[in-house]
Amino acid sequence: MKPPLAIELAGGPLAKGRLPAICAPLVGGTADALVEETAAVAEKEPDLLEWRVDFFEAIADTDQVLETAWRIRQAAPGIPLLFTRRSRREGGQPIDLAEDAVLELYHAVCKSGLVALVDYEMSNEPDHVSRVRNLTRRCGVKLVLSYHNFQETPPEAQLLARLRQAAQLDADVGKVAVMPRSLEDVLTVMHATLKASREVGIPVITMAMGGWGALTRLCGGVFGSALTFAVGASSSAPGQVPIEDVRAALALIRKAMGES
């Protein structure tokens, strides 16, 4: 039976018979575009959908956000929704919303019961991070605490520190996405993933972006990444691979590693 929230069960090495969950981003700018996008993506049966609300033109109108979240859920029944406002600082779209307004939006969305998880960046004010932690807990929503670096790949110790920090801040999931400047950087991400998945005590999601980083999107599960972002209709970051290709690669890796 398919688990209700694959991410809760995913995350071990494939050699132990587990697969990373597959999450497809939604990046439409309007409600109608998002509904169309969702219907197309849902046919590909990702484990999770991520609504990148920073792409949504009406992000400042909470009622429209809630109504659109509801329409997304209707267009993809049974697929849990991850709600993400990526800040411009960490690679998101420029939006005209102060952080307090973002928190109010998160509050309304969590209370609505429409989303299963939210993503919030660890680099936000500690007070904001703890407010998001408290409200997600009150609403029964899982919290992904994330870190993104579109410029470079910090050293392994820093990646590990970020994932440990997510656990210390009581996240349900820790996530890092970084830009590799060399193949060594790709290895750094995978090494940090293996260590973190063994020691931090919460599921970790990691990836390197861009062309080299595509390797981590296909093989990251082997090293303990709980989830991989893959393109259903449109990509939300450089290097994302179509869902079909990710599935084929995962099946091949499992077979080659001797798993059925």
Ligand SMILES: O=C1C[C@@](O)(C(=O)O)C[C@@H](O)[C@@H]1O
């Ligand atoms: O954090 C991430 C990961 C990501 O940046 C990627 O590289 O796949 C894509 C984003 O939409 C998501 O919020």
